[in-house]
Amino acid sequence: MAEVLEYNEDVLIKEQGYDDHFHDHHHGDKFRSGFISHYIFSMDHKIIAKQFLITGMIWAIIGAAMSIVFRMQLGFPEDSMTWIKPLLGKWIVVENGIGTLAPEFYYALVTMHGTILVFFVLTAGLSGTFSNLLIPLQLGARDMASPFMNMLSYWFFFMAGIVMFYSLFISTGPFAGGWTAYPPLSALPQASQGSGAGMTLWLVSLTLFVVSVLLGGINYITTVLNLRTKGMSLWRMPLTIWAFFVTAILGLLSFPVLVSGFLMLMCDRGLGTSFFLSEIFVNGEALPNVGGSPILYQHLFWFLGHPEVYIIILPAMGLVSEVLSVHARKPIFGYKAMVYSILAIGFLSFIVWAHHMFMSGVNPMISNFFVVFTLIIAVPSAVKVFNWITTLYGGNIRLNTPMLFAIGFVSMFISGGLTGIFLGNSAIDIQMHDTYFVVAHFHIVMGVAAFFGMFAGIYHWFPKMYGRFMNETLGKIHFWFTIVGAYAIFWPMHYIGMAGVPRRYYSFDSFDAFNDFALMNKFITIAAIIVFAVQILFVINFFYSIWYGKKMKTKNPWGATTLEWTTDIKPGHGNWEGNLPTVHRWAYDYGKDGHDFIPQYVPAQEGEKDVH
Amino acid sequence: MTFLVVKGLVVWNEVMADVGIDEEVIEIEATGYQFAWDIRYPGPDNRLGEKDYTLIQLGINPLGQNWEDPQNHDDFIADQIYLPVGRKVRVRITAKDVLHNFYLPHFRVKMDAVPGLPSYFVFTPTVTTEDFRARLRDNANWQGLSDPEDPESLQKWEAFDYELACAELCGKGHYSMRKIVKIVSEDEYNAWLEQQNSYYMSQIRNTDNDPLKGQFLESDIKVNEKKFFEEFDNAMSSADTDDIVLPLRNINFETGSANLTNNSQYELNNLVTALTKYKDVSIELNGHTDNVGDSGVNQQLSESRASTVLNYLIDRGVSSSRLSSRGYGDRMPLETNDTEEGRMKNKRIEFKIFKKQTI
Structure with missing residues (x-):
């Protein structure tokens, strides 16, 4: 049993903490006066985080439900879909009592599923939620650098969502040309119904979304650089913050390029x-158009x-x-290597884009460079994987829900990363490109893995958000x-993809080469329905626990070192009453010198070695 | 990892290399559109003719071929991809409307078809369709009826075919762009080529859609030339000492006048060549008309047309002493003047060959 380190939190923070004269300004209390300014047009980062999370959850349900509908089409192409006609209306064509999903709408569903999950759920819902929640709390800041811009960031996201949601109901249907929206298909209403008003709304929505990302990103970067509490040097920041920081930089540099592409597309339209x-x-x-290049859009x-x-x-x-570190009760293995890996991945991510375009008609010579850069990403990725595994090795592991999801993430990341090595190799990509192998790869490595990271985060920080725990059994x-x-869904897809079955097919009937996998498609669909049902269980658990979950009795239930667990159980505006905590060590002092953990605000002890 | 990268790149560059300039290769063209493929073969000249998307007319000129380019005249559009085994094939890949992807799953061939930006893929089929079926004969997965509803249908392995698909989302019919690919022996391939008709010759030639309507194609000129000299040479070598009359088939005059049309030059030049070759003969040019209109006018017209031809020959250096001309008006019809067809045949220029009598 580790002996308990003697320290007094109240003394260390309230008396010896950093006095930023927060309460000399009294606007803090006006801040949360009414219902609207507190819960709706809130400028408090914790509320905004919850807004991002819940909006993301709503979109996740919509996006996942869409995937169930098109999985029904793929798994049970013969069965009638009349039962969903009340919801989908004219997109279910009933003939002789058998309802069929219209191919246009199948493609609209596939497109919307991709757009919603990638942008609204895994970008806004994941980064938006946790950057907002954790950056100020883990850095010891009162709030974001600009709470007002932070609020705008959410509301632009909200407007983007409204526009996209509206596009689902117009008579020509939402955009149906794939989430990548390649022109000319996306530019020509003559070529596809969905490329009419649906595409216009899609472009408007995503442009609003980019505004949201940029407002948020500038804020995250500024906050990380300027609002760290006393003693919180960059090298003492938890890896979460490093990740959010680099994420925001990536977004700031790359999203404007997307918007420029969108603007050009709007001009063409x-x-x-x-x-x-x-x-x-x-x-x-x-x-009359001559001289343009559809491939230019793909580059942008x-x-x-x-x-x-x-x-x-x-x-x-x-x-x-x-x-992983908190629940293994061990310092993260190779902290600096982890940071450098994040930076390396961030840098390399800008010079690999054409590996999506090996088969697009670009000069095959160009692909040589992109193959090399792409496979170099395996190096920092592998460093991270080895460090996670080594962190677990010999740890005093608590197998609670957040930890299970974190370990699940590592598993998914390895599985999906390995197939990435296949696809990054252009010679293999000739056969794999645009098949189910690609679908399986990216769903595992950035879809399911990112969801696992998000679930780990939600289960872990739920007590910080709502002062209660989520139900552990559920x-x-x-x-x-x-x-x-997830493995049941995506594992067979690798096989189907290796056999050459292309993605984005409404039906495989017309091809002898593709129609042999009916049983497997059925299996995938059934697995998808079960997994979807279990996510509903999660949503129920989430909302039930907000009001009825087990109450949090101590400030720091996980025994974590980071600063968010030093605030009140339900922190008010400004996060810390009185002084801010000051930081004296890095975030990973677990199992040090016989102590289970030493929080970041505890000064170096007499005779203590290796204080980072 | 290094091995994977290096080996992968070596293979990539081998597979994606274009054909060399002198390399013998079959080049075909695949054009994707919503929602099918058109496959164009270069025909006997082994060259695909020019295209221009503004020339596309549905049902008339589906690919926008420029008919003024003679390389287009023998191109044909096939309803299946036929290829001989063991020969290198270069597919030129294009698209008419949106992005498509030329995807042959059994051959590991895949390349986007981009409007305005032709791409290519080079590959060599190594197993014929028949051989592949034979391989599947003993495979458990390929037994049973190919169409379970029809007890007469072939076994699955017998019905196997290579396929062409689309692998780039192109709209609501994306999943249905199928074409059959047949890999056959060189002989079968050649036999199949024989059966194909040039699109231009069978659909376009001398219709209102033909910009070359009424003009001779190079191939026509060659055929006419061959025919002319055959007849002339035969006449010269025949033992018959009677004077021989030959028609000048491919010359025309503007209606009601003695002016030669542009097309007439080829046949007349042939005649010049023949007269240069056979220096000892002299000819008499005879003009004839149909019976439409006044016969006095017809007589005049026939005379002046015959003498126009005579003057043309003199201009080209044939000595006037070897030439004479005569008009017969409408007195000597070849066929009835009651039909359009007959009248066309009656309007004509002929020439009578006087061989120099050897004594």
């Missing part, structure tokens, strides 16, 4: 320019698109690093069904 259009004959008519898109997958996965990596059911189910 509305103003008769030819950025991406050339020599097109569509719908019985030759268009993937210049965001690739960093985007790291924008999704880095926060998850940060959360997992923290959760959490474990959630975990086991989800990890087994």
Whole structure:
């Protein structure tokens, strides 16, 4: 049994903490006066974090429900879909009592599923939630650098959501050209119904979304650089903060490029320019546009698109690093290597984008460089994986729900990362490109893995957000069904993809080469339905626990070293009453000198060695 | 890892290399559109003709081929991809409307089709469709009826075919862009090529859609030339000492006038060449008309047309002493003047060959 280190939190923070004269200004109390300014147009980072999280959850349910509908089409193509006609209306065509999903709407569902999950759930819902919650709390800051911009960030996201949601209900249907929105398909309403008003709304929505990301990102970066409490040097920051920090930089550098692509696309759609259009004959008519290149759009898109997958996965990596360390009761292995890996991944993510385009008609010579850069990313990724495993090795592991999800993340990241080595190799990509192998790869490595990171984060920091715990039994059911189910869904897809079955097919009937996998498709669909049902269980657990969960009795239930656990159980505006904690050590003093853990605000003890 | 990268790149660069300039290769063209593929073969000249998307007319010129480019005249559009085994194939990949992807899953061939930016893929089929079916014969997965509803249908392995698909989302019919690919022996391939008709010749030639309507193609000129000299040479070598009359088939005059059309030059030049070759013969040019209009006018017209031809020959250096001309008006019809067809045949220029009598 580790002996308890003698220190007095009240003395260390309230008396010896850093006095930033917070309460000399009394506007703090006006801040949370009414219901609207407290819960709706809030400028408090903790409330905004919850807003991002709950909005993200709503979108996750919508996006996942869409996937169930198109999985039904793939798994049970013969069965009637009349039962969902009340919801989908004219998109279910009933003939002889058998309802069929219209192919246009199948593609709209696939497109919306991708857009919603990538942007609204895994970018806003993940990074938006935890950057907001943890950056000020773990750095010892009162709030974000600009709480007002932070509020705007959420409301731009909200507006983006409204516009996208509206597009689901227009008569020509939402955009149906894939989440990457490649022109000319996305530029020509003549080529697809969804490329009409649906695409206009899609562009407006995502442009609003980018505004949200940029407002948030500037804030995160500024806060990390300027509002750290006394003693919190960069090298003492928890890995979560490093991850959010680099994520925000990636977003700031890459999202504007996407918007420039969108602007050019809007011009091609509305103003008769030819950025991406050339020599097109569509719908019985030759268009006047010449000289543009559809591949230019792909470059612009993937210049965001690739960093985007790291924008999704880095926060998850940060959360997992923290959760693993806390629940293994061990310092994270190779802290500096972890930070350098994050930086290396962030840098490399900008020079690998064309690996999405090996088969797009670009000069094959170019691919040589992108293959090399892409596979170099395996190095920092592998460093992180080895460090997570080594952190677990010999740890005093608590197998609670957050820890299970964090370990699940590592498992998913390894599985998905290995298939990435296949795909990054252009020679293999000739056969794998745009098949189910790709679908399996990216769902595992950035879809499921990022969700696992997010779940680990939610279960771990739920007490900080709501002052109560989530139900542990339901959490474990959630975990086991989800990890087994996720592998059940995506493992067979690797096989189908290796056999050459292309993604984005409404039906495999017309091809002898693709229609042999009916049983496997059925299996995948059933697994997807079960996993979806279990996520509903999570949502119920989440909302039930907000009001009825087990109450948090102590400030620091996990025995963590970081500063967020030194605030009141329900921290008010400004996070700390009175002085801010000052920091004297890094965030990973677990099991040091016979002590279970030493929080960051505890000064170096007499004779203590290796104070980071 | 290093091995994977290096080896992967070596393979990549081998697979993606374009063909050399002198390399013997079959080049075909695949054009994707919503929602099918058109496959164009270069025909006997082994060259694909020019295309221009503004020339595309549905049902008339589906690919926008420029008919003024003679390389287009023998190109044909096939409903299946036929290829001989063991020969290198270069597929030129294009698209008409949106992005598509030329995907042959059995061959590991995949490349985006981009409007306005042709791409390519080079590959060599190594197993014929028949051989592949034979391989599947003993495979448990390929037994049973290919169509379970029809007891007469082939076994699965017998019905196997290579397929072409689309692998880039292109709209609501993306999943249905199938074409059959047949890999056959060199002989079967050649036999198949024989059966194919040039799209231009069978659909376009001399219709209103043909910009070359009424003009001779190079191939026509060659055929006419061959025919002319065959007839002329035969006449010269025949033992018959009677004067021989030959038609000048491919010359025309503007309606009601004695002015030669541009097309007439080829046949007349042939005649010049023949007269240069056979220096000892002299000819008489005879003009004939149909019976439409006044016969006095017809007589005049036939005379002036015959003498126009005579003057043309003199201009090209044939000695006037070897030439004479005569008009017969409408007195000597070849066929009835009651039909359009007959009248066309009656309007004509012929020439009578006087061989120099050897004594």
